[in-house]
Amino acid sequence: MQIKMNSYVGEDGILHLDIPVNMQETELEVTVTVKPVQKTIDLLAEAEVNKLEWHDFINMTYGCLADDPIIRHPQGEYEERGTIE
Numbered sequence: 001m002q003i004k005m006n007s008y009v010g011e012d013g014i015l016h017l018d019i020p021v022n023m024q025e026t027e028l029e030v031t032v033t034v035k036p037v038q039k040t041i042d043l044l045a046e047a048e049v050n051k052l053e054w055h056d057f058i059n060m061t062y063g064c065l066a067d068d069p070i071i072r073h074p075q076g077e078y079e080e081r082g083t084i085e
Helices: 039-061
Strands: none
Touching: none
């Protein structure tokens, strides 16, 4: 049986593992391989893709309301409130 999982190491620097194996009263040989997850690179790549998608969206929609401009109507009067002490 092989189990692969991601876990988090807190400030104490100790990795805690709780692994259910559905076995009882038996001896097991356990091998643990520890390596950091490469999320930083993935997040940077994803951010770059999102940035490119955003620029593409802006380029596609820029000027689409030029013939029908958005009008901001008067917002009315705001009530005067007492000061907070």
